[in-house]
Amino acid sequence: MSSPSNTQRGQFITFEGIDGSGKSTQVRSLEARLSASGRTVLRTREPGGSPGAEDIRRLLVEGDPEKWSPETELLLFTAARRDHLEKTIEPALTKGEVVISDRFADSTRIYQGATRGDLRPMVDELHRLMIGREPDLTIIIDMDPQAALTRGLARGSGEDRFEDFGLPFQKALRDGFLKLAQEFPERCVIIDGNHPVETVEEAVWRAVSPRL
Template identity: 65%
Template structure:
């Protein structure tokens, strides 16, 4: 019996857009189709990366410069890639990650300063991998921000940047989708969760053929 090819899916979008909910729903669907699934997240996903996550998502908004944030995210991503993503894909599993490199491109490369060249150079040197499919959940930043802050998770350092920052992020993700049409699929996330999930599954079916 031929081992299935691994498939790497990422969910992206502004804070509060429902990425975690859709990642779980997509994982359940993929398992119902007979695939082994690894659900993971960034920053984090491996033991070392989870330690770095706390440095990134807690504390004051101005805790780090954009350059330092980029270095921390890249270190966490490298560990995540080595210990979780690459082995799972080699074993033929479907890897579904709540965020990956596109978040760093948008958050640090577009919204926190003109650091895109720095972000891209680090990605090329240390990561060098793109997802097979990226689902960008798009919704009104004001609604998403209210939802994100209402969680009161203690990991709201980026939400505390305010609405203008979230609007910059949304513009960055929309530009990313336009620039990468073969890999990125834009999903309207301002609808009931079931409708969003249906579109997510449709997009994945088309790309996994």
Template identity: 60%
Template sequence: MSGLFITFEGIDGSGKSTQARLLAETLQGEGHDVVLTREPGGSPGAEEIRALVLEGDPERWSAKTEILLFTAARRDHLERVIDPALAEGKVVVCDRFADSTRMYQGLRAEGLREVVDQLHELMIGREPDLTFIIDMDPAKGHGRAKGRGGTEERFEDFGTDLQTRMRAGFLALARQFPDRCVVVDGDRDVASVAAEVAGIARARIG
């Protein structure tokens, strides 16, 4: 029995975390066995790495070091949470996965996207069945993200330029992987976005 792996991607402040949670709640209410998780994190070891990469000065790590840290966290998450749940036929809903590394680290310097993809193929070897890319104006998303407060703002501190490049990258990714990526307009009320997401997910599950 094989489950379904659904991920949510987008720039910071796009609302993807909220939409991941709402989809998980909707599917659970409809009788599906759902695991809601996140990256970086999702397993005890990966959560420790999360603190390393999301907190502190923006220049704390180079992009190459970040790729290694994110891949290590993802491997632990995959082994301990994602693969076992899918093997049991569950629906796994994950807030970010490898596409975020392809964007946030892969676009930071020439040739790094290839490094991300090579490490992913070697150490992860799995793509989601369905990826929702929640699209949002970078300036608006960045304002939302900075307004949340908290300590996990290392990537937000790179500013709107990074978010602008990430948005373009995510839209290009959707064109590269049209069979699994769906772009959803996140600049609407939460309920409208959630209804569209749930309808697409139901169709894929059904």
């Protein structure tokens, strides 16, 4: 994909963390705060964020936990992400907007690359070939896995396929995200999500505002 100069482009911020960690709440809060400050903001999510990717989302987050192999999941997530990038993320960045995404490629690095299967080399190669971009800033909301799992299941959203893998899976995810922050320290910031929502919101703002 061709891109204009950096001075013309917007900024790409992603939120990551285990299921039920409060990412979505913080995404909405940051969107409201940036919009109030006069920035044009696009809030999106993965899997999803474009019509085609939303179709794929339903295949991934609903139903039997064992219905897809890790390899099939990886291909579905990559297909959804490519459509999301083409149809939603890149056009908004080209217009100079701030794009805030609830999950992006880091989730695939952890869920399919390190937790559901030992597929990290395959994840990285598919990312290089089909996606080829990283966020400008990634906020990782770190939370106690038991509390996050309880919260996630209580939502009763019907999109709880990954929560249904249970607590050991959530613990492995948390470890994976903490290691990811060490791997990409230039763009990843860990925020303690075990505090009240307002406290977490202020911590997120302190991480984001110097980069705007």
